Amino acid sequence: MSVDDTLHITGGVPLYGTVPVRGSKNAVPKLMVAALLTEQAVTIRNTVALPCYWEQFTADGGWPRPSAGYEASAKLMLDQLVWWAAALQDARKRRPYRH
Secondary structure, three states: OOOOOOOOOOOOOOOOOOOOOOOOHHHHHHHHHHHHOOOOOOOOOOOOOOOOHHHHOOOOOOOOOOOOOHHHHHHHHHHHHHHHHHHHHHHHHHOOOOO
């Protein structure tokens, strides 16, 4: 399947399951947006998070740069995770998932 191919799915049954995808690092942001469009919980696995990767190295290419902000990045990520968990919990209370 190439980039120009289109996949059409027709049917009256909900889709479920997993699809292993390799070498598609550029797909992750699109998958994240798609995950926001569903009321169900979505897990995106086997991805790499490299926020501000250019800030992690010293001028001569050494790694990691002292005080690269890992603690602040980890705190920010955990704060966002807590926010999303609370938002999902509130949404599920207002509109429970039906099987």
